[in-house]
């Protein structure tokens with residue numbers, strides 16, 4: 502078991518690089534199943550979710566070569582249907598893209614029911630609705646999803662009841678090689694939806710409208726290999742932006758697309774921090790107090806739900822009481838109990854957190870209850886008096902590339918330590 506140990510109170514200064522986006526890398530990696538050729542993917546983040554996705558593809562019969570730390574070659578020619586390993590698939594949410602990709606390539610799919618971070622019910626009814634409209638019949642039994650078509654998918658009109666990133670991506674993946682035209686309405690507009698469409702189009706797909714709420718996909722019989730670079734991770738970038746402001750430091754955050762960060766920049770400016778945008782960088786600094794603000798998380802281009810725990814830490818530091826309303830997930834506030842251990846004063850009422858400001862965080866032992874909650878503990882630890890120890894950091898490593906070394910390089914006193922195994926009598 503490993504933990505992160507932070508000796509807080511040191512402002513962050515300097516340059517920090519953002520890696521490729523987790524939530525674009527996962528669909529792009531799984532969409533390789535459709536390609537039946539060799540692709541070279543660049544700007545791949547070095548995170549455990551990506552390693553797991555590549556491991557799943559390899560177990561299915563793909564040839565994977567790491568050409569460098571951030572470049573991976575995937576040859577999906579030899580992939581066989583139904584070979585994704587139950588234990589790996591069940592631990593990761595993004596593995597549901599295997600269903601769309603197997604259906605698109607083989608006309609059937611057999612995959613374990615997906616796992617992922619726990620913040621309330623995470624239904625997949627919209628994915629299932631899309632597959633059914635494309636001509637699939639599905640059965641869920643014994644922890645597996647068994648999906649079949651009568652000779653392949655057929656293009657269709659899909660209107661989603663809720664805006665879902667995963668369902669939009671899965672429908673797009675499935676429809677790329679379907680017969681005829683598919684129109685997805687009420688589609689998610691996230692940058693990673695656009696990135697996947699760009700990757701698939703580079704492989705010969707015919708997708709238009711990604712980034713708007715209507716996506717049109719004209720089915721093509723086959724795709725071909727390509728070279729493709731994944732976009733920078735806007736959530737990692739946003740996390741560093743908030744860490745700079747939280748510690749009263751100044752960071753130049755490189756390898757970003759500033760447009761993707763607009764909702765975060767706007768809130769930081771409203772709170773009194775300074776944000777300077779360049780072509781592919783932002784500089785965030787703070788040298789005065791933070792103002793209270795009210796925030797509602799929403800699908801893109803709204804303020805991202807995946808920044809909810811991190812911005813909550815900043816609200817704890819602001820002057821006055823702020824309201825943080827979660828507009829996407831039912832139960833994203835499990836981290837609040839952990840922040841309270843460090844001195845935060847937060848009340849949760851349904852989907853709203855009422856956050857009292859001017860918290861003087863003090864170091865404590867806390868848990869990373871999920872990925873973004875875990876990184877929020879890191880930000881709180883960086884601002885706290887004394888030592889913060891964060892347990893269950895495997896959550897953080899699912900989505901943050903080398904975060905300890907990146908933060909050390911900008912002045913944080915942060916280390917990763919291996920904990921000795923607990924004596925048997927304490928395990929009872």
Ligand code: EPU
Nearest residue numbers: 524595624625626627628663665666667668807829830872
């Ligand atoms: N929803 C349904 N039915 C569905 C699918 C979703 O009702 O079939 C609901 C969900 O319950 C939720 C809302 O729609 O209330 C949005 O869910 P969405 O499908 O957009 O989420 P997701 O695709 O499962 C991805 C990211 C999450 C991120 C959300 C929202 C991946 C692997 N995960 O999840 O990222 O929070 O979009 O932006 O791409 C993270 O990176 O920390 C993370 C959790």
